[in-house]
Amino acid sequence: MMAASVAVGMMCSSGGAEAGQYKSGNNVLEVCEGREASFNKGACYGYITGVVDTYERDRLVANKELCVRDEVSLGQIVEVVIESLRQHPQNRDYIGAYLAITAIEEAFCSKDKLS
Numbered sequence: 001m002m003a004a005s006v007a008v009g010m011m012c013s014s015g016g017a018e019a020g021q022y023k024s025g026n027n028v029l030e031v032c033e034g035r036e037a038s039f040n041k042g043a044c045y046g047y048i049t050g051v052v053d054t055y056e057r058d059r060l061v062a063n064k065e066l067c068v069r070d071e072v073s074l075g076q077i078v079e080v081v082i083e084s085l086r087q088h089p090q091n092r093d094y095i096g097a098y099l100a101i102t103a104i105e106e107a108f109c110s111k112d113k114l115s
Contacts, residue, residue, distance in 0.1 A: 080104065
């Protein structure tokens with residue numbers, strides 16, 4: 001548990017960069033495909049978990065139905081996000097959270113839930 005918290009903190013920290021710097025799709029893909037398997041997997045899963053949890057919370061606050069079905073595993077969500085980042089290299093300079101949400105919506109959300 002502590003290792004996962006540290007991993008998420010490391011990915012989300014600015015690393016000496018200016019405050020407010022976002023993580024791009026390039027950053028997210030680099031971590032999710034990184035060489036340090038256990039550390040990077042924890043950071044990748046932690047980042048994407050945070051994105052999807054925040055997205056779903058925001059939907060609830062806006063009185064909208066949840067997007068992702070209960071049957072969808074975190075592993076599926078991570079795979080969808082990584083595959084989307086691989087398939088759309090022209091967009092990877094955009095904010096990673098935005099790209100992750102876009103991939104999640106396209107894969108899991110029915111059109112009637114998005115309105």
